[in-house]
Amino acid sequence: xxxxxxxxxxxxxxxxxxxxxxxxxxxxxxxxxxxxxxxxxxxxxxxxxxxxxxxxxxxxxxxxxxxxxxxxxxxxxxxxxxxxxxxxxxxxxxxxxxxxxxxxxxxxxxxxxxxxxxxxxxxxxxxxxxxxxxxxxxxxxxxxxxxx
Numbered sequence: 001x002x003x004x005x006x007x008x009x010x011x012x013x014x015x016x017x018x019x020x021x022x023x024x025x026x027x028x029x030x031x032x033x034x035x036x037x038x039x040x041x042x043x044x045x046x047x048x049x050x051x052x053x054x055x056x057x058x059x060x061x062x063x064x065x066x067x068x069x070x071x072x073x074x075x076x077x078x079x080x081x082x083x084x085x086x087x088x089x090x091x092x093x094x095x096x097x098x099x100x101x102x103x104x105x106x107x108x109x110x111x112x113x114x115x116x117x118x119x120x121x122x123x124x125x126x127x128x129x130x131x132x133x134x135x136x137x138x139x140x141x142x143x144x145x146x147x148x
Contacts, residue, residue, distance in 0.1 A: 008043025008123030062092035
């Protein structure tokens, strides 16, 4: 598949952006050309921007927005909504997993990404919440996880 998914916390306390860029570039150099992003604020948007920054150097790379429900961006701040829109404009594909929000739609998005990738790049700092759930699901499925 040569596909990578991103998962991480919304609050970025100590994220090493340079390390994220190096990991993404190394994945591309090792044949990864499809990147799945859940489009949540925080790590998801940062990871998407890392992929976009490398697209001019690696034109075969595609970024896929895996959006849990239509209107997800309405919950973002004005500045994050602007980032979200710029990222969507640079996506090769946009997948909506639900027409509307419901309890569990985020987990559906997370499972979809894990089920459709070879590797998960994660920013995991606590053993609770959606990122932890997604990493545990990936490990259970035998999907390689790279922790930033």
